[in-house]
Amino acid sequence: MSYYGTPGTPLVTAVGTGTPPPVPIQQPQQLFRYGEQSLWSSQFFGTAAIADSVNRLFTTQIGQVGGGFTRVMTIGETNLKEGGAIPSGVAYDVFGISAHVIACSAATDVTDTDYDNTINTVGLIGNLVNILNNGVLSWDFTQTQVDIAPISLIGSGGGAFGPLAAVGAGAQTNAGHLTNGPGSIWMYRKHPVALPGSATFSIILRFGNRAAAIATYGMVVKVSLMGYYKNIIEIG
Secondary structure: OOOOOOOOOOOOOEOOOEOOOOOOOOOOOEEEEEEEEEEEEEEEEOOOOOOOOEEEEOOOOOOOOOOOOOOOOOOOOOOOOOOOOOHHHOEEEEEEEEEEEEEOOOOOOOOOOOOOOOOOOHHHHHHHHHHHHHEEEEEEEOOEEEEEEEHHHOEOOOOEEOOOOOOOOOOOOOOOEEOOOOOOOOOOOOOOEEEOOOOOOEEEEEEOOOOOOOOOOOEEEEEEEEEEEEEEEEOO
């Protein structure tokens, strides 16, 4: 039986299932929108000592100077709209993290510095291995710090290996090879890190006291967060 004209009661019932639950009269006032988004930030290292250094990422927004750079950060370095904050203040759950090591064409962040260097020389491979072997990432939530992992264990960089051709007289014919391509995402796949929309955070890149100085070329470490967000949309 159906009851016509009764508020909150459907006019049609499903055959063989009885009367379905009443439908509320009041319309929902908000909807939840979910999506995936990546956030990234970069740290520049010139030709200088990095041992025992502490460097903060995700503190400088696009269009501002920071992270070891002397020129403003562009979209290639970060996509933060506000330093230390999730864009639009939405809740953000991190299910993956990567650290990518980039070789610069100059020792300092000047106008003609770019990222087109292939890491295939003794000096650049040494810089890469130095960062991979000595760098550690940690979360920084104002008063609480939580270690994440050494860079060597985080995706987007497999390390350097193999023989390298000698230079000059008697040079070897064997060419060296290197892998520094995208790595698999493994951090936080089972237990994502929840960042509330109101949270202030940064990621610290630290080096032990056995890290060598960056030599000859500048280097950049770009850290990316892969995650999903929940946004509340007011509709009434």
